[in-house]
Amino acid sequence: MAAPSTDLSAALVLASPQLADWLVVLPVVLMIGFGAVLMMVRKSVRLHGTIAITGLALLVLLDAALLIRISTYGPITMVMGRWLPPFGIAFTADLFGSLMAFVSAVVALAAGVFALRDIDAGGRRYGFFPFLMLLMAGVSGAFLTGDIFNLYVWFEVLLISSFGLLILGSEPEQIDGALKYAVLNLIGTTLFLIAVGYLYAIFGTLNMADIAGKASRLRETAPLVTLTALFILAFAMKAAAFPVNFWLPASYHTPRITVSALFGGLLTKVGIYALIRVTVMLFPVEREELSFVVAVSAALTMVIGALGALAQNDLRRLVGYVVIAGIGNMMAGVAIGTPAAVSGSILYALHSVVTMTALYLVAGEAARLGGAWSLSGLGGLYRRAPWFSAASLALFLAAAGLPPLSGLWPKVALLKASLDIGAWWLAAAILISAFIVTLALARVFLLAFWRPRPEPAPELAIARDWRIAWPLGCLTALSILFGLFPETVLDLSQRAATGLAEPSAYIRSVFPGGAAP
Amino acid sequence: MNTLILRTVAPVLTALMLLFSVFVLLRGHNEPGGGFIGGLIAASALAIYGIAFGVSAVRRAIRFHPMAIAGSGLLLATLSGLVSIFAGVPFMTGLWIYPEILGVEVPLATVMSFDIGVYLVVVGAITSIALALEQEEPERAEAIGEQPPPPVRAKRPRKPRPKPQVEG
Numbered sequence: 001m002a003a004p005s006t007d008l009s010a011a012l013v014l015a016s017p018q019l020a021d022w023l024v025v026l027p028v029v030l031m032i033g034f035g036a037v038l039m040m041v042r043k044s045v046r047l048h049g050t051i052a053i054t055g056l057a058l059l060v061l062l063d064a065a066l067l068i069r070i071s072t073y074g075p076i077t078m079v080m081g082r083w084l085p086p087f088g089i090a091f092t093a094d095l096f097g098s099l100m101a102f103v104s105a106v107v108a109l110a111a112g113v114f115a116l117r118d119i120d121a122g123g124r125r126y127g128f129f130p131f132l133m134l135l136m137a138g139v140s141g142a143f144l145t146g147d148i149f150n151l152y153v154w155f156e157v158l159l160i161s162s163f164g165l166l167i168l169g170s171e172p173e174q175i176d177g178a179l180k181y182a183v184l185n186l187i188g189t190t191l192f193l194i195a196v197g198y199l200y201a202i203f204g205t206l207n208m209a210d211i212a213g214k215a216s217r218l219r220e221t222a223p224l225v226t227l228t229a230l231f232i233l234a235f236a237m238k239a240a241a242f243p244v245n246f247w248l249p250a251s252y253h254t255p256r257i258t259v260s261a262l263f264g265g266l267l268t269k270v271g272i273y274a275l276i277r278v279t280v281m282l283f284p285v286e287r288e289e290l291s292f293v294v295a296v297s298a299a300l301t302m303v304i305g306a307l308g309a310l311a312q313n314d315l316r317r318l319v320g321y322v323v324i325a326g327i328g329n330m331m332a333g334v335a336i337g338t339p340a341a342v343s344g345s346i347l348y349a350l351h352s353v354v355t356m357t358a359l360y361l362v363a364g365e366a367a368r369l370g371g372a373w374s375l376s377g378l379g380g381l382y383r384r385a386p387w388f389s390a391a392s393l394a395l396f397l398a399a400a401g402l403p404p405l406s407g408l409w410p411k412v413a414l415l416k417a418s419l420d421i422g423a424w425w426l427a428a429a430i431l432i433s434a435f436i437v438t439l440a441l442a443r444v445f446l447l448a449f450w451r452p453r454p455e456p457a458p459e460l461a462i463a464r465d466w467r468i469a470w471p472l473g474c475l476t477a478l479s480i481l482f483g484l485f486p487e488t489v490l491d492l493s494q495r496a497a498t499g500l501a502e503p504s505a506y507i508r509s510v511f512p513g514g515a516a517p
Numbered sequence: 518m519n520t521l522i523l524r525t526v527a528p529v530l531t532a533l534m535l536l537f538s539v540f541v542l543l544r545g546h547n548e549p550g551g552g553f554i555g556g557l558i559a560a561s562a563l564a565i566y567g568i569a570f571g572v573s574a575v576r577r578a579i580r581f582h583p584m585a586i587a588g589s590g591l592l593l594a595t596l597s598g599l600v601s602i603f604a605g606v607p608f609m610t611g612l613w614i615y616p617e618i619l620g621v622e623v624p625l626a627t628v629m630s631f632d633i634g635v636y637l638v639v640v641g642a643i644t645s646i647a648l649a650l651e652q653e654e655p656e657r658a659e660a661i662g663e664q665p666p667p668p669v670r671a672k673r674p675r676k677p678r679p680k681p682q683v684e685g
Contacts, residue, residue, distance in 0.1 A: 016605035025608045033595045039588025080609045091608075130588075 012082045023066040024076045024093045027059055027101060027140040035133030045124040049116045052129040056109040059136065063102040070098045071492060075499070075509040077146060077209075085510045086207035092146025094506050095496035096346060100273055101143040103350050106478070107265050107357045108136050110471035114361055115258040117467035119168075123256060126168050135161035135262065142270050146510060149196055149206045151274060152189070155238070159185055162267060165259045166251065177254030184247035188237030195230035202227065209510035211282050212503050219285060228286035231278045232294065238271030239327050242301040248324060249308065253316035253373075257364030260316060264323045265357030269349050272330045279334055280342050281500045287337055295335035299429035302328030306436035310443070313374045315363040318440065322359065322399055325433050326352045329414055332426055336417050343490075343497035344413030350489065351406040351482065355398050358475035362392045365468055366448055375444065380453035387469075389449050391476040396445055398479045400438035405483035409490060527569035534562030542636050543629075552632035556639025563640075564647040572652045575644075583645035590637025597631040 008014060034055035041047050070076060070093060079088035093101070112132060119128045138158025145151050166178040196206070202222045203211050215224065233244070240248040248268070252260050279287040279294075287294075305325030312318040326348065333345025363373070369385055370378040382389040398405035411434060418426040482489055499505060538559035545551025567575040579586070598609040606612070611628040 013607065017607050022602060022608070029595055029599060029608070033592060036588045036591035036595060039591065040585045042582065042584055042588070078607050080607060082607050082610045127584075 011084055011087075013079055013084055013088075014082075017078055020069050020073075021076050021078045023062060023069055024078050024091045024144055027062050027066070027105070027144065028091075028137050030055065030059055030062060031133050031137035031140060035130050035137060038130040038133060039127070042127060042130065043125070045121050048124050048129040052132060053109070053112055053116070055133060056105065056112045056136070059105045059140070060102075060109050063098065063105040063140075066093060067095075067098045067102045070095055071495070074505045077509045079510075086205045086210040089150050090146040090207055090209070090510055091144050091150075092209065092506065092510055093144045094499050094503075094509075095492060096276070096500055097143045097273075099346070099350060099492060099496055100269065100353070101140050103353045104139050104143070104266050104269075105136070107353050107475070108132070108139075108262065110475050111258050111262050111265075111357060111361070113467055114261070114364075114471040115256075117465055118256060118258045118364060123168050126170075127164060128168055128256075128259075131161045131164040131168075132262070134158075135165065135266075139266050139270060143273060146208050146506075147206050148199065148208055148211070148278075151277075152192055152196055155189055155192065155270070155274075158267065158270065159189060162263060165262070166255050168256055168259060171254075174254045177251035180247050181251035184237065184244070188234050188244075191230060191234035191237065195227060195234055198227050198230065207510065208277070208282060209503070209507040213507050213511075215283060215285075224283055225286045225289050228279060228283045229290060231283075232275065232290060235271045235275035235278070236297065236331070239268045239275060239331070240271070240324055241297055241327050241331050242304050242324075243297070245301060245305070245324050245327070249317050249320040252320045252323075253314060257316070257360055257367070260319075261357045261360035261364070264319065264360050265353045268323060268327055269353050272327065272334075272345070272349055275331075275334055276342060276345060276500065280337065280497075281503050281506070284337065284501070287334070291335045291337060294331060295423065295426055298328045298331035298335050299426055300328070301325070301331060302429050302433035303436070306433040306440065309440035310436055312440075313376060315366060315373050315375065315378075315444065315448070316360070318375075318444065319356070319359045319363055322437055322440070323352075323356050325437050326356065326399075328433060329411065329430060332418060332430060333414055335426070336414075336421055336423065338417055338421065339494070339497045339501045340420070341414060341417035342500060343494045344410050344417055346493040346496050347413055347489065348410035350493065351398070351410050351479070354475055354478050354482075355395060355406065358395050358472060358479065359399055361468075361472055361475070362388075362395055365472065366392070370448065370453075375447045378448035379451045380449075382449040383452075388472070389445075391472055392449065393445055394476050394480060396441035398483065400441055401434045402438065403483070404480075406479040406486075408483060409486045413490075523569045527565055531562045531566040534565070535559055538562065538636075542632065545632060546626075546629060552635030553639055556636040557643060559636070559640045560643035560647060563644045564651070567648060567651045572648050575648060579644070583641045583648065585641070587638045587641025587645065590634045590639075590641060592634070593637065594631045594634025597627040597634060600627045 034051065038048060038051055041051070066076075075092055075094040077085070077090055077092040079085050079090045081088055115128060115132070135158050138154045138161060141154035141157065142151055145154060163178060163182055166181060167174050199211070200206055202218060202224070203214055205211060205214070218224065237244040252263055302325050305321050305323070305328055308321035309318050309325065312321060330345045330348050330352070333341040333348065365388060366378060366381055367373050369388070370381055372378050394405060398407045401407035401411040411430060415427050415430055418430065538555040541550040541558060542552055542555030545555065563575050563579065566578065600612055601608060601610040604610070604612055611626055613624055613626045615622050615624050
């Protein structure tokens with residue numbers, strides 16, 4: 001067969017990619033591959049744990065390599081099938097995306113190890129581990145893609161896997177929670193899709209680097225504020241920001257606790273990631289126009305989330321509200337929009353991925369030790385499990401934002417940023433929310449850990465289990481390390497925020513030859 | 518459905534449709550067709566067989582669990598994308614080889630193996646759904662290999678314990 005004689009350089013990337021460029025697609029490929037293998041051995045549930053943990057450990061290594069590579073050499077792009085961007089689908093990872101991908105992988109590994117204990121053979125036969133792999137494929141894809149329609153596709157992938165995880169066990173209350181979750185999330189995803197459609201009509205491109213480059217030219221004529229408002233609404237729904245937050249406490253307490261932990265840690269943060277990516281990098285001027293609305297929503301989200309946490313009796317619902325309070329903090333950074341504030345949001349997101357997952361795991365372990373999910377039924381955990389209680393206290397302090405733990409630095413950054421622009425009420429909301437969350441979590445510690453057990457229960461001999469101790473211990477250690485030695489993470493998140501505010505390196509990585517055609 | 522006509526026609530129809538699905542799959546490389554539509558045709562063939570002879574007959578006939586078929590397709594599609602790592606081109610780039618088989622040059626491509634992967638994913642997923650819908654309730658649990666959910670999970674109590682009765 002004769003080779004075609006046309007000039008291929010007009011359509012294809014002819015330079016062969018460096019091996020390191022593969023790091024940007026491999027996390028997703030790895031997760032889909034492992035998910036596929038797990039589906040093939042679906043009935044041999046004994047193998048699932050080993051295969052899944054191997055896969056997640058490899059994912060952590062790949063994401064670590066990607067993060068190191070990007071922090072040294074800048075953003076990496078690979079375009080599927082050699083097509084020239086913006087026509088081919090580009091995977092572009094910058095510091096922000098790779099940081100989030102790395103932290104999610106670590107948390108997924110911890111949750112996977114915890115699941116070895118928490119998910120019994122029945123849950124595995126329903127496909128917990130294949131769903132977990134596909135969920136991580138969706139999450140990694142969302143963090144690493146450089147194409148906004150592709151971002152939508154990864155949202156769908158993680159949404160569908162999350163439906164599967166949510167109804168693991170098929171209990172009536174799970175179906176009830178899943179219905180609320182599914183309807184609200186499908187509406188959010190549809191809004192996102194509609195917004196992408198408008199965007200394509202305006203720009204004629206879906207590549208994010210291309211959009212960022214073209215936005216300044218189209219700003220005079222195109223209704224970009226409307227478009228940005230649609231995106232903000234869609235992502236706020238995903239992230240569970242007020243007033244579209246009610247699906248989260250209605251559904252996150254129903255599934256297995258590992259699933260809640262994964263959802264609370266990862267899924268809402270994917271929404272925040274997309275929000276920051278679209279508003280800060282693609283439409284900064286429009287974000288400025290809408291910043292007051294976002295700020296009000298952020299302040300209300302923080303305060304309502306914190307108040308909700310104070311009012312709850314069920315541990316899982318309580319943690320759900322703490323997640324929402326954190327979302328408000330991250331939205332505050334988006335509303336302020338200066339690089340310092342965005343770096344505060346990124347820091348908060350990293351802290352929140354680790355801490356919220358760990359809090360759900362604490363809730364699960366507390367319920368296993370104490371035999372109840374409710375604060376009124378729990379008690380005496382400190383006497384029974386001092387190490388576990390110490391770790392829980394550390395995580396509570398971290399979630400509340402008290403020194404010397406990881407929650408402090410993002411809150412300091414956000415406070416400073418909001419005072420810098422004179423938004424004293426936003427700063428006040430951050431402080432009030434932190435105060436109420438402290439109260440709520442102190443209440444948990446007081447009732448569930450310090451208080452003697454409300455009833456003299458039969459002392460069950462509950463053995464210490466590495467599958468619980470290691471994930472909880474490692475996540476707590478991460479949180480403490482970040483609190484005590486914040487320099488590296490602070491520096492990384494500041495550079496990530498600068499990269500978003502001034503995306504020239506991102507654009508150059510997609511279009512090495514210069515401006516988009 | 519236990520009618521004589523359907524039971525007589527179904528095996529022939531199923532065989533023809535499966536053959537046709539492969540034809541559509543291969544034709545799809547350059548003309549209308551492809552893995553997705555081919556997979557749908559194959560899945561409807563299996564569904565017809567299931568309507569005529571019952572779900573367990575289909576499960577015996579396809580040997581593997583439909584989800585395992587879908588998984589193998591997903592793996593095949595993923596690996597087809599990864600081949601390009603050895604050729605020094607980006608992910609999912611179509612690569613071709615032209616072996617001579619029986620004196621005829623047969624072009625083979627990673628595009629085709631990807632499409633076969635799509636075919637298997639669609640066959641597996643849709644058949645799985647179709648069989649689950651065709652199945653009678655009691656045989657479902659046993660045939661899918663799922664245990665019915667345990668009535669009470671002792672490890673994870675959901676309700677708070679009853680309040681202790683305080684005497685006096």
